[in-house]
Amino acid sequence: MTELYMLPVFGIVITLAAFIAARALRTKLKFVLFNPVLIAISFIILFLVLFDISFDDYNKGGKYLSFFLGPSIVALGVLFFEKYKLIKHNIYPFLLAVCCGGIISVLSVSLLTIFLNAPDVIIKSIISLSVTTPIAIEITKITQGIPALTAGVVIAVGIFGNAFGPAFLKFSGIKSETAMGTALGTAAHGIGTARALEVGHLSGAYGGLAMCVNGILTTLIAPYVVILIVGSA
Amino acid sequence: MSHRSLKINLKNKNAFKSGLKMLKAFLILFIFLGLGELISSLIKIPLPGNILGMILIFTALKLKLIKLESVKPAADTLLNYLILFFIPFGVGLMSYFDFIKSYWLILLVAAGVSTLITLYVTALIQQKFEKND
Known part of the structure; x- marks a missing residue:
C-alpha cells in the first residue's frame, strides 16, 4: 500500500494549507517576520522534519505548484x-x-x-x-x-x-x-x-x-x- | 417558469464564455512559454525559456500581434498567486542543512551584506534619477 504522503496530493494539500494559514496570520499580525513565504515554508519544513518525510516525497506534489513559476514569469x-x-x-x-x-x-x-x-x-x-x-x-x-x-x-x-x-x-x-x-x-x-x-x-x-x-x-x-x-x- | 430557466441559461452562457476566455488566455501564455523554451534550446544562450517567453510576449504586445485583453485574465490570475508557486522551492532549503551547517556564517554574511548593498545602491540610483509623476 502506498503511504498517503508519497502521493502528489500530499505536497499540494500541505502547501495550500500552509499558504492559506500564513496569509490569514499575516492579515491578523502585521509583523515583518510573519511574512507569508517565510511562515508557509517554516510550517512545511517543520511538518516534514517532525514526520520524517523527505523533500523528494513532498516535492512530488510541490513541483506541480512550482511548475506555474514558468508561465508566471511570462x-x-x-x-x-x-x-x-x-x-x-x-x-x-x-x-x-x-x-x-x-x-x-x-x-x-x-x-x-x-x-x-x-x-x-x-x-x-x-x-x-x-x-x-x-x-x-x-x-x-x-x-x-x-x-x-x-x-x-x-x-x-x-x-x-x-x-x-x-x-x-x-x-x-x-x-x-x-x-x-x-x-x-x-x-x-x-x-x-x-x-x-x-x-x-x-x-x-x-x-x-x-x-x-x-x-x-x-x-x-x-x-x-x-x-x-x-x-x- | 420558462422565463426563469432562460435567465439561468443566460447566466451559464456568460460563465461559459468567461471560462473560455480564461482558457484562451492561458493557451496564449503557454504558447509563448513554449516558444521561449524552443528558442532557448535551439540557440545556445544561457537564458531560460521563461525569461525569453517574457521578452517575446512583451514584444508581441508592443507590436500589436496579440491584444492585452486576450492574455490579461491568465496573467492576472498567475501573478495573484506568485508567492504560492515559490513555496516548494523554499522548502528545498531543507536538503542543504548539512552544507549550511558548515558554512552558514560565510554564506550569511556574504549573501546578507551583498543583498543589502545591492538593494540600497539600486533604490538610491533609481530614486535620485527618476522623474516623479
Whole structure:
C-alpha cells in the first residue's frame, strides 16, 4: 500500500494549507517576520522534519505548484506591457539603476567571499545569488559550482529581500515605491518581486523587469568575474 | 417558469464564455512559454525559456500581434498567486542543512551584506534619477 504522503496530493494539500494559514496570520499580525513565504515554508519544513518525510516525497506534489513559476514569469511580461507607459519616461534611470545594482551585486559578493576566505566552490556557486533561480542555476553550470547550493542561497536571498527589503529601504531613507520595486527585483529576483507586487502593481512591474534585465546582465558578466578571481572556470 | 430557466441559461452562457476566455488566455501564455523554451534550446544562450517567453510576449504586445485583453485574465490570475508557486522551492532549503551547517556564517554574511548593498545602491540610483509623476 502506498503511504498517503508519497502521493502528489500530499505536497499540494500541505502547501495550500500552509499558504492559506500564513496569509490569514499575516492579515491578523502585521509583523515583518510573519511574512507569508517565510511562515508557509517554516510550517512545511517543520511538518516534514517532525514526520520524517523527505523533500523528494513532498516535492512530488510541490513541483506541480512550482511548475506555474514558468508561465508566471511570462505573465510578468504582460504586466510590464500594461505598465510600460508609466515606466517609459523613467526607462534610462531604471536601466542605470539595475545595471549598477547588478554589477555591485556580483562584485560585492565576490569581494566578501574572498575576504571571508571561502572555498572557491562557494564563490562559483553564489556569484549569481541576486538573479532568478533558473538563470542562477544556468550561470552556476557555466562557472562549475554546485547548482543545489545556488538554488538554496538564491531562495534564501529572495526570502530575505522579501521579508526585510522594504523595511530596510524605508529605514535607509528610500521613499519611492518604484525605486523599491526596482531594488527588490534586482537584488531579490522573483521572490522580491512578489513583495514588490504587494507594495503596488507598478512597483511589481519595475521589479519584474529589473529581475529580467539583471538576469541577462549577470549571465553576461558573472562567468568572467569568476575567471578573474579563481583563475579558471 | 420558462422565463426563469432562460435567465439561468443566460447566466451559464456568460460563465461559459468567461471560462473560455480564461482558457484562451492561458493557451496564449503557454504558447509563448513554449516558444521561449524552443528558442532557448535551439540557440545556445544561457537564458531560460521563461525569461525569453517574457521578452517575446512583451514584444508581441508592443507590436500589436496579440491584444492585452486576450492574455490579461491568465496573467492576472498567475501573478495573484506568485508567492504560492515559490513555496516548494523554499522548502528545498531543507536538503542543504548539512552544507549550511558548515558554512552558514560565510554564506550569511556574504549573501546578507551583498543583498543589502545591492538593494540600497539600486533604490538610491533609481530614486535620485527618476522623474516623479
